[in-house]
Amino acid sequence: MKILVPVKRVIDYNVKPRIKADGTGVDLANVKMSMNPFDEIAVEEAIRLKEKGVASEVVAVSVGPAKAQETLRTALAMGADRAILVQTDDAVEPLAVAKILKGIADEEQPGLVILGKQAIDDDCNQTGQMLAALMGRPQGTFASEVACEDEHLLVTREVDGGFESVRLALPAVVTTDLRLNEPRYASLPNIMKAKSKPLATKSPTDYGVDTAPRLKTVKVSEPPVRQAGIKVPDVDTLVAKLKELGVA
Amino acid sequence: MSKILVWVEHDNAAIKDATLAAVTAASQIGEVHLLVAGSGCAAAGHAASQIVGIAKVYVADDVAYANALAENVAPLIVGLMSHHDAFVAPATSNGKNIAPRVAALLDVMQISDILSVDGPKTFTRPTYAGNAIATVESSDAKLVITVRGTAFIKAAPEGGSAPIEAVVGSGDAGLSSFVAAEIALSERPELTSAKVIVAGGRALKDADTFQATIFPLADTLGAAVGASRAAVDAGYVPNDYQIGQTGKIVAPDVYIAIGISGAIQHLAGMKDSGTIIAIDKDEDAPIFQIADLGLVADLFDAVPRLTHTLQEKK
Numbered sequence: 001m002k003i004l005v006p007v008k009r010v011i012d013y014n015v016k017p018r019i020k021a022d023g024t025g026v027d028l029a030n031v032k033m034s035m036n037p038f039d040e041i042a043v044e045e046a047i048r049l050k051e052k053g054v055a056s057e058v059v060a061v062s063v064g065p066a067k068a069q070e071t072l073r074t075a076l077a078m079g080a081d082r083a084i085l086v087q088t089d090d091a092v093e094p095l096a097v098a099k100i101l102k103g104i105a106d107e108e109q110p111g112l113v114i115l116g117k118q119a120i121d122d123d124c125n126q127t128g129q130m131l132a133a134l135m136g137r138p139q140g141t142f143a144s145e146v147a148c149e150d151e152h153l154l155v156t157r158e159v160d161g162g163f164e165s166v167r168l169a170l171p172a173v174v175t176t177d178l179r180l181n182e183p184r185y186a187s188l189p190n191i192m193k194a195k196s197k198p199l200a201t202k203s204p205t206d207y208g209v210d211t212a213p214r215l216k217t218v219k220v221s222e223p224p225v226r227q228a229g230i231k232v233p234d235v236d237t238l239v240a241k242l243k244e245l246g247v248a
Numbered sequence: 249m250s251k252i253l254v255w256v257e258h259d260n261a262a263i264k265d266a267t268l269a270a271v272t273a274a275s276q277i278g279e280v281h282l283l284v285a286g287s288g289c290a291a292a293g294h295a296a297s298q299i300v301g302i303a304k305v306y307v308a309d310d311v312a313y314a315n316a317l318a319e320n321v322a323p324l325i326v327g328l329m330s331h332h333d334a335f336v337a338p339a340t341s342n343g344k345n346i347a348p349r350v351a352a353l354l355d356v357m358q359i360s361d362i363l364s365v366d367g368p369k370t371f372t373r374p375t376y377a378g379n380a381i382a383t384v385e386s387s388d389a390k391l392v393i394t395v396r397g398t399a400f401i402k403a404a405p406e407g408g409s410a411p412i413e414a415v416v417g418s419g420d421a422g423l424s425s426f427v428a429a430e431i432a433l434s435e436r437p438e439l440t441s442a443k444v445i446v447a448g449g450r451a452l453k454d455a456d457t458f459q460a461t462i463f464p465l466a467d468t469l470g471a472a473v474g475a476s477r478a479a480v481d482a483g484y485v486p487n488d489y490q491i492g493q494t495g496k497i498v499a500p501d502v503y504i505a506i507g508i509s510g511a512i513q514h515l516a517g518m519k520d521s522g523t524i525i526a527i528d529k530d531e532d533a534p535i536f537q538i539a540d541l542g543l544v545a546d547l548f549d550a551v552p553r554l555t556h557t558l559q560e561k562k
Contacts, residue, residue, distance in 0.1 A: 016512060017376040026380050038494075094348070095357045118494065122375050124360045129318065129348035138319050138423035141345045144487065154427065159341040160440075160496070161431035162488050166317070168424045178477070178494060179487060214357035218370065218383040226519060229540035231531075235553045238525070238543050239561070245523055247444055247469055247502050248558050 038116025103207030451507025
Protein backbone atom coordinates (compact mmCIF):
# COMPACT_ATOMS: atom_id res chain seq x y z
CA MET A 1 0.00 0.00 0.00
CA LYS A 2 1.23 3.42 -0.93
CA ILE A 3 0.77 6.31 1.52
CA LEU A 4 0.50 9.91 0.41
CA VAL A 5 1.52 12.51 3.01
CA PRO A 6 0.73 16.15 2.23
CA VAL A 7 2.87 18.61 4.23
CA LYS A 8 2.76 22.38 4.55
CA ARG A 9 5.51 24.91 5.12
CA VAL A 10 4.36 27.30 7.84
CA ILE A 11 5.71 29.80 10.34
CA ASP A 12 7.69 27.94 13.02
CA TYR A 13 5.45 27.19 15.98
CA ASN A 14 7.82 28.98 18.38
CA VAL A 15 7.64 32.27 16.50
CA LYS A 16 5.13 34.89 17.58
CA PRO A 17 3.51 36.22 14.40
CA ARG A 18 3.72 39.95 13.69
CA ILE A 19 0.99 41.66 11.72
CA LYS A 20 2.07 43.91 8.85
CA ALA A 21 1.57 47.62 9.51
CA ASP A 22 -0.82 47.95 6.53
CA GLY A 23 -3.07 45.21 7.91
CA THR A 24 -2.80 42.97 4.83
CA GLY A 25 -1.47 39.91 6.60
CA VAL A 26 1.23 38.47 8.81
CA ASP A 27 4.81 39.49 8.11
CA LEU A 28 6.68 36.36 7.03
CA ALA A 29 9.86 38.08 5.76
CA ASN A 30 12.93 36.68 7.51
CA VAL A 31 10.79 34.56 9.81
CA LYS A 32 11.79 31.00 10.64
CA MET A 33 9.60 28.53 8.74
CA SER A 34 9.12 24.83 9.49
CA MET A 35 6.93 21.88 8.65
CA ASN A 36 3.46 22.24 10.14
CA PRO A 37 3.68 20.24 13.43
CA PHE A 38 0.59 18.13 12.67
CA ASP A 39 2.09 17.21 9.28
CA GLU A 40 5.29 16.06 11.00
CA ILE A 41 3.10 13.67 12.98
CA ALA A 42 1.55 12.51 9.68
CA VAL A 43 4.97 11.83 8.15
CA GLU A 44 6.00 9.91 11.27
CA GLU A 45 2.84 7.78 11.19
CA ALA A 46 3.33 6.94 7.52
CA ILE A 47 6.92 5.91 8.13
CA ARG A 48 5.89 3.75 11.09
CA LEU A 49 3.30 2.01 8.91
CA LYS A 50 6.04 1.34 6.39
CA GLU A 51 8.35 0.01 9.11
CA LYS A 52 5.54 -2.32 10.23
CA GLY A 53 5.25 -3.63 6.69
CA VAL A 54 1.75 -2.19 6.20
CA ALA A 55 2.91 0.43 3.69
CA SER A 56 5.26 -0.13 0.78
CA GLU A 57 6.03 3.45 -0.19
CA VAL A 58 5.64 6.89 1.40
CA VAL A 59 5.22 9.84 -0.95
CA ALA A 60 5.38 13.35 0.53
CA VAL A 61 3.58 16.19 -1.27
CA SER A 62 3.58 19.93 -0.73
CA VAL A 63 1.75 22.79 -2.42
CA GLY A 64 3.70 26.02 -2.05
CA PRO A 65 6.66 28.14 -3.08
CA ALA A 66 10.06 26.81 -4.21
CA LYS A 67 11.21 26.94 -0.59
CA ALA A 68 8.67 24.26 0.32
CA GLN A 69 11.34 21.95 -1.12
CA GLU A 70 13.05 22.29 2.27
CA THR A 71 9.93 20.99 3.97
CA LEU A 72 9.79 18.05 1.58
CA ARG A 73 13.50 17.33 2.19
CA THR A 74 12.70 17.19 5.90
CA ALA A 75 10.01 14.59 5.18
CA LEU A 76 12.50 12.65 3.01
CA ALA A 77 15.11 12.81 5.77
CA MET A 78 12.58 11.43 8.24
CA GLY A 79 12.04 8.47 5.92
CA ALA A 80 9.66 9.30 3.05
CA ASP A 81 10.73 7.69 -0.23
CA ARG A 82 10.06 10.45 -2.71
CA ALA A 83 8.41 13.84 -2.95
CA ILE A 84 6.24 15.97 -5.20
CA LEU A 85 6.26 19.77 -5.03
CA VAL A 86 3.32 21.52 -6.64
CA GLN A 87 4.99 24.87 -6.99
CA THR A 88 3.14 28.15 -6.80
CA ASP A 89 3.87 31.52 -5.23
CA ASP A 90 0.19 32.26 -4.70
CA ALA A 91 -1.53 31.63 -1.41
CA VAL A 92 -3.59 28.50 -2.03
CA GLU A 93 -6.76 27.92 -0.02
CA PRO A 94 -7.59 24.50 1.46
CA LEU A 95 -10.27 23.82 -1.20
CA ALA A 96 -7.76 24.29 -4.04
CA VAL A 97 -5.12 22.30 -2.14
CA ALA A 98 -7.63 19.47 -1.75
CA LYS A 99 -8.34 19.59 -5.50
CA ILE A 100 -4.62 19.39 -6.32
CA LEU A 101 -4.21 16.50 -3.88
CA LYS A 102 -7.18 14.77 -5.51
CA GLY A 103 -5.35 15.06 -8.85
CA ILE A 104 -2.22 13.56 -7.33
CA ALA A 105 -4.23 10.77 -5.70
CA ASP A 106 -5.78 9.94 -9.07
CA GLU A 107 -2.27 9.48 -10.49
CA GLU A 108 -0.64 7.81 -7.52
CA GLN A 109 -3.58 5.67 -6.32
CA PRO A 110 -2.55 5.66 -2.63
CA GLY A 111 -4.26 3.28 -0.21
CA LEU A 112 -4.07 5.91 2.48
CA VAL A 113 -3.57 9.66 2.72
CA ILE A 114 -2.35 10.98 6.09
CA LEU A 115 -2.14 14.70 6.80
CA GLY A 116 -2.27 17.14 9.70
CA LYS A 117 -5.69 18.05 11.05
CA GLN A 118 -4.94 21.76 10.83
CA ALA A 119 -2.17 24.10 9.74
CA ILE A 120 -1.00 26.42 12.50
CA ASP A 121 -1.03 29.46 10.21
CA ASP A 122 -4.57 29.63 8.82
CA ASP A 123 -6.03 27.28 11.49
CA CYS A 124 -8.65 26.15 8.93
CA ASN A 125 -8.92 22.42 9.72
CA GLN A 126 -10.43 21.58 6.32
CA THR A 127 -8.04 20.05 3.78
CA GLY A 128 -8.29 16.39 4.84
CA GLN A 129 -12.07 16.37 5.04
CA MET A 130 -12.31 18.16 1.68
CA LEU A 131 -9.92 15.71 0.04
CA ALA A 132 -11.92 12.75 1.38
CA ALA A 133 -15.10 14.29 -0.04
CA LEU A 134 -13.54 14.90 -3.47
CA MET A 135 -12.15 11.34 -3.54
CA GLY A 136 -15.50 9.95 -2.38
CA ARG A 137 -13.65 8.10 0.39
CA PRO A 138 -14.05 7.93 4.21
CA GLN A 139 -12.23 10.20 6.65
CA GLY A 140 -10.73 9.50 10.06
CA THR A 141 -10.15 12.96 11.46
CA PHE A 142 -8.25 13.99 14.64
CA ALA A 143 -6.65 10.54 14.90
CA SER A 144 -4.85 9.44 18.05
CA GLU A 145 -4.41 5.83 16.94
CA VAL A 146 -4.42 4.09 13.55
CA ALA A 147 -4.49 0.35 12.96
CA CYS A 148 -4.83 -1.59 9.73
CA GLU A 149 -7.15 -4.60 9.67
CA ASP A 150 -7.57 -6.48 6.39
CA GLU A 151 -9.05 -4.02 3.95
CA HIS A 152 -10.09 -1.64 6.71
CA LEU A 153 -8.56 1.00 8.89
CA LEU A 154 -9.47 1.34 12.55
CA VAL A 155 -9.05 4.95 13.62
CA THR A 156 -9.33 6.23 17.19
CA ARG A 157 -10.38 9.87 17.12
CA GLU A 158 -10.01 12.59 19.72
CA VAL A 159 -13.49 14.08 20.13
CA ASP A 160 -15.03 16.63 22.50
CA GLY A 161 -15.92 14.25 25.31
CA GLY A 162 -13.06 11.75 24.95
CA PHE A 163 -12.38 9.19 22.25
CA GLU A 164 -14.34 7.57 19.46
CA SER A 165 -13.30 4.77 17.12
CA VAL A 166 -14.45 4.28 13.55
CA ARG A 167 -13.82 1.61 10.95
CA LEU A 168 -13.06 2.93 7.49
CA ALA A 169 -12.99 1.19 4.12
CA LEU A 170 -9.68 1.72 2.31
CA PRO A 171 -8.59 3.86 0.56
CA ALA A 172 -9.16 6.45 3.27
CA VAL A 173 -7.99 9.85 4.48
CA VAL A 174 -6.67 10.30 8.03
CA THR A 175 -5.93 13.60 9.76
CA THR A 176 -3.58 13.57 12.74
CA ASP A 177 -4.09 14.90 16.22
CA LEU A 178 -1.29 15.73 18.65
CA ARG A 179 -1.03 12.44 20.46
CA LEU A 180 -0.83 10.05 17.51
CA ASN A 181 2.94 9.76 17.91
CA GLU A 182 6.11 11.71 18.64
CA PRO A 183 7.87 12.53 15.39
CA ARG A 184 11.51 11.47 15.12
CA TYR A 185 14.42 13.78 14.43
CA ALA A 186 16.15 13.14 11.16
CA SER A 187 19.70 11.88 11.66
CA LEU A 188 22.58 13.56 9.84
CA PRO A 189 23.22 10.56 7.54
CA ASN A 190 19.52 10.52 6.65
CA ILE A 191 19.54 14.26 5.97
CA MET A 192 22.46 13.68 3.57
CA LYS A 193 20.68 10.73 1.96
CA ALA A 194 17.48 12.75 1.54
CA LYS A 195 19.30 15.12 -0.82
CA SER A 196 19.48 12.44 -3.47
CA LYS A 197 15.94 11.13 -3.11
CA PRO A 198 13.64 11.97 -6.05
CA LEU A 199 11.68 15.25 -5.86
CA ALA A 200 9.39 16.03 -8.78
CA THR A 201 8.18 19.57 -9.43
CA LYS A 202 4.71 20.20 -10.81
CA SER A 203 2.33 23.13 -11.10
CA PRO A 204 -1.37 23.48 -10.17
CA THR A 205 -2.24 23.64 -13.89
CA ASP A 206 -0.79 20.12 -14.31
CA TYR A 207 -3.83 19.02 -12.31
CA GLY A 208 -6.20 21.47 -13.98
CA VAL A 209 -6.83 23.31 -10.73
CA ASP A 210 -7.71 27.00 -10.59
CA THR A 211 -6.16 28.36 -7.40
CA ALA A 212 -7.86 31.77 -7.50
CA PRO A 213 -8.97 32.46 -3.92
CA ARG A 214 -12.65 32.32 -3.01
CA LEU A 215 -12.15 34.34 0.15
CA LYS A 216 -10.89 37.89 0.00
CA THR A 217 -8.94 38.99 3.06
CA VAL A 218 -10.35 42.42 3.79
CA LYS A 219 -7.92 43.04 6.62
CA VAL A 220 -5.87 41.36 9.31
CA SER A 221 -5.71 42.91 12.74
CA GLU A 222 -4.36 42.29 16.20
CA PRO A 223 -6.76 40.70 18.65
CA PRO A 224 -7.91 42.95 21.48
CA VAL A 225 -5.03 43.17 23.94
CA ARG A 226 -5.58 42.10 27.52
CA GLN A 227 -3.91 44.32 30.02
CA ALA A 228 -2.00 42.73 32.85
CA GLY A 229 -3.94 43.15 36.08
CA ILE A 230 -2.63 43.24 39.59
CA LYS A 231 -0.63 40.85 41.70
CA VAL A 232 -2.13 39.86 45.02
CA PRO A 233 0.25 39.30 47.92
CA ASP A 234 -1.33 36.21 49.46
CA VAL A 235 -4.11 33.63 49.44
CA ASP A 236 -6.39 35.64 51.75
CA THR A 237 -6.38 38.62 49.40
CA LEU A 238 -7.11 36.28 46.50
CA VAL A 239 -10.07 34.83 48.40
CA ALA A 240 -11.39 38.33 49.08
CA LYS A 241 -11.14 39.13 45.35
CA LEU A 242 -12.92 35.88 44.46
CA LYS A 243 -15.72 36.90 46.80
CA GLU A 244 -15.98 40.25 44.99
CA LEU A 245 -16.34 38.31 41.73
CA GLY A 246 -19.11 36.27 43.28
CA VAL A 247 -17.46 32.90 42.79
CA ALA A 248 -16.65 32.18 46.41
CA MET B 249 -34.08 36.74 2.64
CA SER B 250 -31.41 34.11 2.57
CA LYS B 251 -32.08 30.77 4.20
CA ILE B 252 -29.53 29.28 6.54
CA LEU B 253 -29.31 25.60 7.43
CA VAL B 254 -27.77 24.87 10.84
CA TRP B 255 -26.57 21.37 11.75
CA VAL B 256 -27.75 20.55 15.27
CA GLU B 257 -25.53 18.65 17.68
CA HIS B 258 -27.60 16.62 20.12
CA ASP B 259 -27.68 13.42 22.16
CA ASN B 260 -31.10 12.38 20.82
CA ALA B 261 -32.80 14.27 23.65
CA ALA B 262 -31.17 17.63 24.33
CA ILE B 263 -29.44 20.17 22.11
CA LYS B 264 -25.77 20.91 22.83
CA ASP B 265 -24.92 24.46 23.88
CA ALA B 266 -22.52 25.13 21.00
CA THR B 267 -25.44 24.74 18.59
CA LEU B 268 -27.30 27.58 20.33
CA ALA B 269 -24.36 29.91 19.66
CA ALA B 270 -24.32 28.74 16.02
CA VAL B 271 -28.04 29.59 15.80
CA THR B 272 -27.30 33.15 16.97
CA ALA B 273 -24.58 33.52 14.32
CA ALA B 274 -26.89 32.10 11.63
CA SER B 275 -29.71 34.46 12.62
CA GLN B 276 -27.39 37.37 11.82
CA ILE B 277 -27.13 36.09 8.22
CA GLY B 278 -30.71 35.09 7.42
CA GLU B 279 -33.71 32.89 8.20
CA VAL B 280 -32.65 29.94 10.35
CA HIS B 281 -33.61 26.34 9.55
CA LEU B 282 -32.28 23.48 11.66
CA LEU B 283 -31.29 19.96 10.71
CA VAL B 284 -31.61 17.31 13.38
CA ALA B 285 -30.09 14.09 12.02
CA GLY B 286 -29.88 11.00 14.17
CA SER B 287 -31.42 7.69 15.03
CA GLY B 288 -34.43 7.89 17.34
CA CYS B 289 -33.99 11.64 17.50
CA ALA B 290 -37.64 12.77 17.62
CA ALA B 291 -37.18 14.27 21.09
CA ALA B 292 -34.17 16.25 19.91
CA GLY B 293 -36.23 17.44 16.94
CA HIS B 294 -38.92 18.64 19.33
CA ALA B 295 -36.32 20.37 21.53
CA ALA B 296 -34.87 22.07 18.44
CA SER B 297 -38.30 23.38 17.43
CA GLN B 298 -38.53 25.24 20.75
CA ILE B 299 -35.36 27.28 20.23
CA VAL B 300 -36.31 30.91 19.78
CA GLY B 301 -36.00 32.38 16.27
CA ILE B 302 -36.23 29.20 14.18
CA ALA B 303 -38.36 29.11 11.01
CA LYS B 304 -38.27 25.35 10.38
CA VAL B 305 -36.78 22.12 11.73
CA TYR B 306 -35.86 19.22 9.47
CA VAL B 307 -35.61 15.83 11.15
CA ALA B 308 -33.76 13.00 9.43
CA ASP B 309 -34.25 9.84 11.48
CA ASP B 310 -32.17 6.94 10.20
CA VAL B 311 -29.74 4.45 11.80
CA ALA B 312 -27.14 5.72 9.35
CA TYR B 313 -27.18 9.12 11.09
CA ALA B 314 -26.80 7.72 14.63
CA ASN B 315 -23.19 8.71 15.23
CA ALA B 316 -22.85 11.78 13.03
CA LEU B 317 -20.55 9.99 10.57
CA ALA B 318 -19.50 12.65 8.07
CA GLU B 319 -19.63 10.20 5.17
CA ASN B 320 -23.37 9.68 5.78
CA VAL B 321 -24.46 13.09 7.06
CA ALA B 322 -22.68 15.27 4.45
CA PRO B 323 -24.73 14.01 1.45
CA LEU B 324 -27.94 14.61 3.44
CA ILE B 325 -26.87 18.21 4.07
CA VAL B 326 -25.78 18.70 0.44
CA GLY B 327 -29.27 17.61 -0.66
CA LEU B 328 -30.91 20.20 1.59
CA MET B 329 -28.51 22.89 0.40
CA SER B 330 -30.29 23.04 -2.98
CA HIS B 331 -32.77 25.35 -1.28
CA HIS B 332 -30.51 27.03 1.31
CA ASP B 333 -27.93 29.77 0.90
CA ALA B 334 -25.62 28.96 3.77
CA PHE B 335 -24.68 25.98 5.92
CA VAL B 336 -23.64 26.65 9.51
CA ALA B 337 -22.24 24.22 12.07
CA PRO B 338 -20.81 24.72 15.56
CA ALA B 339 -17.00 24.39 15.60
CA THR B 340 -17.14 21.26 17.77
CA SER B 341 -15.28 18.08 16.88
CA ASN B 342 -18.34 16.80 15.00
CA GLY B 343 -19.02 20.13 13.30
CA LYS B 344 -15.38 20.43 12.24
CA ASN B 345 -15.52 16.89 10.88
CA ILE B 346 -18.68 17.34 8.81
CA ALA B 347 -18.63 20.93 7.50
CA PRO B 348 -15.53 20.78 5.25
CA ARG B 349 -16.88 17.60 3.65
CA VAL B 350 -20.07 19.50 2.83
CA ALA B 351 -18.06 22.49 1.57
CA ALA B 352 -15.99 20.41 -0.84
CA LEU B 353 -19.10 18.66 -2.20
CA LEU B 354 -20.65 22.10 -2.82
CA ASP B 355 -17.36 23.47 -4.24
CA VAL B 356 -17.30 26.15 -1.55
CA MET B 357 -14.34 27.44 0.46
CA GLN B 358 -15.37 27.07 4.11
CA ILE B 359 -15.01 29.90 6.60
CA SER B 360 -13.82 28.23 9.80
CA ASP B 361 -14.46 29.22 13.39
CA ILE B 362 -16.05 32.64 12.84
CA LEU B 363 -15.96 35.21 15.64
CA SER B 364 -18.42 37.73 14.17
CA VAL B 365 -20.74 38.38 11.26
CA ASP B 366 -19.68 41.67 9.66
CA GLY B 367 -21.83 41.58 6.53
CA PRO B 368 -23.90 39.19 4.38
CA LYS B 369 -20.71 37.45 3.24
CA THR B 370 -18.11 39.03 5.54
CA PHE B 371 -16.85 37.45 8.74
CA THR B 372 -13.96 37.63 11.18
CA ARG B 373 -12.01 34.53 12.12
CA PRO B 374 -8.91 33.77 14.18
CA THR B 375 -5.66 32.72 12.49
CA TYR B 376 -2.19 32.02 13.88
CA ALA B 377 -3.58 30.72 17.18
CA GLY B 378 -5.72 33.81 17.57
CA ASN B 379 -2.75 36.18 17.17
CA ALA B 380 -4.15 37.58 13.94
CA ILE B 381 -7.84 38.20 13.37
CA ALA B 382 -8.70 38.04 9.68
CA THR B 383 -11.75 39.72 8.16
CA VAL B 384 -12.71 37.68 5.10
CA GLU B 385 -15.33 38.13 2.42
CA SER B 386 -16.58 35.13 0.46
CA SER B 387 -17.17 35.17 -3.30
CA ASP B 388 -18.84 31.75 -3.30
CA ALA B 389 -22.51 31.46 -4.29
CA LYS B 390 -23.28 29.55 -1.10
CA LEU B 391 -21.56 29.78 2.28
CA VAL B 392 -20.24 27.07 4.58
CA ILE B 393 -19.35 28.31 8.04
CA THR B 394 -18.32 26.93 11.41
CA VAL B 395 -18.96 29.04 14.49
CA ARG B 396 -16.79 29.50 17.56
CA GLY B 397 -19.17 28.83 20.45
CA THR B 398 -17.63 31.33 22.84
CA ALA B 399 -17.93 34.23 20.39
CA PHE B 400 -21.74 34.37 20.23
CA ILE B 401 -24.39 34.50 22.91
CA LYS B 402 -26.59 31.41 23.04
CA ALA B 403 -30.05 31.51 21.48
CA ALA B 404 -32.83 30.97 24.03
CA PRO B 405 -33.54 27.22 24.08
CA GLU B 406 -37.24 27.57 24.88
CA GLY B 407 -40.09 29.75 23.71
CA GLY B 408 -40.19 28.98 20.00
CA SER B 409 -42.53 26.65 18.12
CA ALA B 410 -41.11 25.99 14.67
CA PRO B 411 -42.79 23.46 12.37
CA ILE B 412 -41.05 20.09 12.05
CA GLU B 413 -40.59 18.44 8.67
CA ALA B 414 -39.30 14.89 8.23
CA VAL B 415 -36.65 14.48 5.53
CA VAL B 416 -35.05 11.39 4.07
CA GLY B 417 -31.46 11.20 2.87
CA SER B 418 -29.48 8.53 1.10
CA GLY B 419 -28.58 6.86 4.42
CA ASP B 420 -25.46 4.74 4.76
CA ALA B 421 -22.74 5.62 2.26
CA GLY B 422 -21.08 2.27 3.01
CA LEU B 423 -17.68 3.86 3.63
CA SER B 424 -17.41 3.96 7.40
CA SER B 425 -18.91 2.54 10.54
CA PHE B 426 -18.94 3.59 14.16
CA VAL B 427 -17.17 1.16 16.50
CA ALA B 428 -17.20 2.59 20.01
CA ALA B 429 -16.96 5.74 22.06
CA GLU B 430 -15.10 6.30 25.29
CA ILE B 431 -16.71 9.39 26.66
CA ALA B 432 -15.63 10.40 30.14
CA LEU B 433 -18.55 10.88 32.48
CA SER B 434 -18.10 13.59 35.02
CA GLU B 435 -20.19 15.24 37.68
CA ARG B 436 -18.41 18.49 36.92
CA PRO B 437 -19.71 21.03 34.40
CA GLU B 438 -18.68 20.72 30.76
CA LEU B 439 -15.57 22.73 29.90
CA THR B 440 -17.00 24.67 26.98
CA SER B 441 -20.05 25.88 28.89
CA ALA B 442 -18.69 26.18 32.47
CA LYS B 443 -18.89 29.53 34.27
CA VAL B 444 -15.71 28.80 36.24
CA ILE B 445 -12.73 26.74 35.10
CA VAL B 446 -9.74 25.59 37.13
CA ALA B 447 -6.89 24.53 34.85
CA GLY B 448 -3.56 22.93 35.70
CA GLY B 449 -0.24 22.80 33.90
CA ARG B 450 2.94 20.79 33.82
CA ALA B 451 4.01 22.09 37.22
CA LEU B 452 1.47 19.69 38.77
CA LYS B 453 4.14 16.94 38.54
CA ASP B 454 2.00 13.85 37.89
CA ALA B 455 -1.55 12.53 37.55
CA ASP B 456 -2.04 11.93 41.28
CA THR B 457 -0.76 15.37 42.27
CA PHE B 458 -2.93 16.98 39.59
CA GLN B 459 -6.01 15.26 40.99
CA ALA B 460 -5.15 15.95 44.61
CA THR B 461 -4.44 19.64 43.94
CA ILE B 462 -6.79 20.77 41.18
CA PHE B 463 -9.91 18.66 41.70
CA PRO B 464 -10.74 19.76 45.30
CA LEU B 465 -10.48 23.44 44.34
CA ALA B 466 -12.65 22.89 41.27
CA ASP B 467 -15.26 21.02 43.31
CA THR B 468 -15.30 23.74 45.96
CA LEU B 469 -16.04 26.32 43.27
CA GLY B 470 -18.38 24.08 41.24
CA ALA B 471 -15.91 24.54 38.39
CA ALA B 472 -14.91 22.50 35.34
CA VAL B 473 -11.35 21.17 35.16
CA GLY B 474 -9.04 21.91 32.26
CA ALA B 475 -5.35 21.50 31.51
CA SER B 476 -2.55 22.83 29.37
CA ARG B 477 -1.22 20.76 26.49
CA ALA B 478 1.95 20.06 28.49
CA ALA B 479 -0.10 18.50 31.29
CA VAL B 480 -2.10 16.39 28.83
CA ASP B 481 0.99 15.28 26.92
CA ALA B 482 2.58 14.28 30.23
CA GLY B 483 -0.44 12.08 30.93
CA TYR B 484 -1.77 13.91 34.02
CA VAL B 485 -5.29 14.06 32.55
CA PRO B 486 -7.03 12.77 29.40
CA ASN B 487 -6.95 14.64 26.09
CA ASP B 488 -10.45 16.07 26.41
CA TYR B 489 -9.19 18.33 29.23
CA GLN B 490 -6.89 20.22 26.88
CA ILE B 491 -7.47 23.94 26.44
CA GLY B 492 -5.67 25.75 23.64
CA GLN B 493 -5.26 26.38 19.92
CA THR B 494 -5.66 22.72 19.11
CA GLY B 495 -7.75 21.73 22.11
CA LYS B 496 -10.90 23.33 23.44
CA ILE B 497 -11.62 27.04 23.19
CA VAL B 498 -13.18 28.33 26.41
CA ALA B 499 -14.37 31.67 27.74
CA PRO B 500 -15.75 31.20 31.27
CA ASP B 501 -16.55 34.08 33.60
CA VAL B 502 -13.56 33.10 35.74
CA TYR B 503 -10.50 31.15 34.61
CA ILE B 504 -8.02 30.02 37.24
CA ALA B 505 -4.68 28.93 35.75
CA ILE B 506 -2.51 26.94 38.13
CA GLY B 507 1.08 26.12 37.30
CA ILE B 508 0.52 27.16 33.70
CA SER B 509 3.28 29.33 32.24
CA GLY B 510 1.08 30.62 29.42
CA ALA B 511 2.40 29.34 26.08
CA ILE B 512 0.91 31.10 23.02
CA GLN B 513 -1.08 28.03 22.05
CA HIS B 514 -2.64 27.78 25.53
CA LEU B 515 -3.53 31.48 25.66
CA ALA B 516 -5.28 31.03 22.30
CA GLY B 517 -7.79 28.80 24.03
CA MET B 518 -8.67 30.93 27.06
CA LYS B 519 -7.74 34.57 26.62
CA ASP B 520 -11.35 35.63 26.06
CA SER B 521 -12.30 34.54 29.59
CA GLY B 522 -13.97 37.14 31.82
CA THR B 523 -11.50 37.25 34.69
CA ILE B 524 -8.21 35.38 34.51
CA ILE B 525 -6.50 34.39 37.73
CA ALA B 526 -3.01 32.90 37.67
CA ILE B 527 -1.06 31.11 40.36
CA ASP B 528 2.53 30.27 39.49
CA LYS B 529 5.86 30.52 41.25
CA ASP B 530 7.65 32.11 38.29
CA GLU B 531 6.79 35.80 38.40
CA ASP B 532 8.04 36.24 34.83
CA ALA B 533 5.64 33.62 33.44
CA PRO B 534 3.77 35.01 30.40
CA ILE B 535 0.44 34.09 31.98
CA PHE B 536 0.84 37.07 34.35
CA GLN B 537 0.89 39.45 31.36
CA ILE B 538 -2.76 38.68 30.68
CA ALA B 539 -3.99 37.72 34.15
CA ASP B 540 -6.30 40.12 35.97
CA LEU B 541 -5.21 38.70 39.29
CA GLY B 542 -1.85 37.07 39.80
CA LEU B 543 -0.47 35.27 42.81
CA VAL B 544 3.24 34.47 42.70
CA ALA B 545 3.51 31.49 45.00
CA ASP B 546 4.38 27.84 45.29
CA LEU B 547 1.17 26.22 44.09
CA PHE B 548 1.58 23.20 46.36
CA ASP B 549 1.31 25.58 49.28
CA ALA B 550 -1.11 28.16 47.88
CA VAL B 551 -3.73 25.96 46.22
CA PRO B 552 -4.54 23.72 49.21
CA ARG B 553 -4.72 26.83 51.41
CA LEU B 554 -7.00 28.51 48.89
CA THR B 555 -9.26 25.44 48.76
CA HIS B 556 -9.30 25.20 52.55
CA THR B 557 -10.10 28.89 53.05
CA LEU B 558 -12.90 28.76 50.49
CA GLN B 559 -14.39 25.65 52.12
CA GLU B 560 -14.33 27.32 55.54
CA LYS B 561 -16.15 30.37 54.22
CA LYS B 562 -18.96 28.28 52.81
